[in-house]
Amino acid sequence: MKKDxxxxxxxxxxxxxxxxxxTVITRSTxxxxxxxxxxxxxxxxxxxxxxxxxxxxxxxxxxxxxxxGRVDKFKARQAAAKQAREAKAAAKPKAAKKIRIxxxxxxxxxxxxKAKSSEGKNFSEGNRxxxxx
Numbered sequence: 372m373k374k375d376x377x378x379x380x381x382x383x384x385x386x387x388x389x390x391x392x393x394t395v396i397t398r399s400t401x402x403x404x405x406x407x408x409x410x411x412x413x414x415x416x417x418x419x420x421x422x423x424x425x426x427x428x429x430x431x432x433x434x435x436x437x438x439x440g441r442v443d444k445f446k447a448r449q450a451a452a453k454q455a456r457e458a459k460a461a462a463k464p465k466a467a468k469k470i471r472i473x474x475x476x477x478x479x480x481x482x483x484x485k486a487k488s489s490e491g492k493n494f495s496e497g498n499r500x501x502x503x504x
Contacts, residue, residue, distance in 0.1 A: 385414040390425035 384399040385407050394407075396414065405416040 383414055384417060385409060386417050386419055386422065388422040388425050389418055389420055393422070393424040395422070395424075 378400045407416040
């Protein structure tokens with residue numbers, strides 16, 4: 372086996388849940404600066420936001436655990452986006468309907484000249500009948 376494979380700083384550490392202040396003493400190699408005294412013994416302290424003593428899955432309670440304000444930040448972003456959409460919709464002028472313009476409705480176009488130019492061509496059923504007569 373390899374020598375010095377296992378960590379040397381494996382020691383008892385206290386993990387404290389910040390939601391209900393429960394503590395768990397276990398062994399760990401985690402590095403921390405804080406300490407706590409329990410039963411006259413000083414242990415390194417690691418603070419956690421959620422543990423099995425406060426997690427809804429383990430407790431059976433339905434509650435929102437929001438230490439860092441994530442839900443509030445999400446709701447604020449959602450409200451700001453809704454206001455921006457409404458402001459954009461109010462400021463945007465309604466688009467005018469597009470009107471299809473063909474050659475006969477243009478200014479300066481002569482509808483009679485167009486009819487004469489298409490007399491000998493078979494473009495539509497009406498032109499075929501006119502050409503046959």
